[in-house]
Amino acid sequence: IRLDYQEAENARIxxxxxxxxxxxxxxxxxxxxxxxxxxxxxxxxxxxxxxEKFAAVKRQVEEAKEALARACDNTLTAEExxxxxxxxxxKEEQFVLEIAKEIRxxxxxxxxxxxxxxxxKSACNNKVAEIQGSKAASxxxxxxxxxxxxxxxxxxxxxxxxxxxxxxxxRKVARLQGERSDEER
Numbered sequence: 001i002r003l004d005y006q007e008a009e010n011a012r013i014x015x016x017x018x019x020x021x022x023x024x025x026x027x028x029x030x031x032x033x034x035x036x037x038x039x040x041x042x043x044x045x046x047x048x049x050x051x052e053k054f055a056a057v058k059r060q061v062e063e064a065k066e067a068l069a070r071a072c073d074n075t076l077t078a079e080e081x082x083x084x085x086x087x088x089x090x091k092e093e094q095f096v097l098e099i100a101k102e103i104r105x106x107x108x109x110x111x112x113x114x115x116x117x118x119x120x121k122s123a124c125n126n127k128v129a130e131i132q133g134s135k136a137a138s139x140x141x142x143x144x145x146x147x148x149x150x151x152x153x154x155x156x157x158x159x160x161x162x163x164x165x166x167x168x169x170x171r172k173v174a175r176l177q178g179e180r181s182d183e184e185r
Contacts, residue, residue, distance in 0.1 A: 008145045026127040036117040043110045
């Protein structure tokens, strides 16, 4: 019974340690999750800002094109205007391509951060499930430990009663053999 009790106590301690480890792991995962969420929000804001800048630059390009067209109409020949417009258009197209490339890079970065966030959420859910399982196992062990304690208490009562009956029988045997106690003399 003592060995069973000791094994149950050791198992309970081990489960408690595992529970503490899982709690720490969950807390760490939650903090990582919050960091990832913050990074994702920051990236969303950055993408929005870049898109707004892109739209503003696009408006400026259109305005500049109109201004260029008005200026060219007044001073340049048709061929000179075409060359100037092509050069200006090439520069603006290059700028637009760079902005589009930056937006694509930021979206890819956001996608990776979202994947990392989903992975952390999954890990967090797994840890919570492990903690729940450990709690249930700990409750079961505590229940078994209580049953063992009750059984040990019953065994002690039985042993005490048997010892008492044995002493009564030993006195009767001694009396039959002619021995007398100090009180009887």
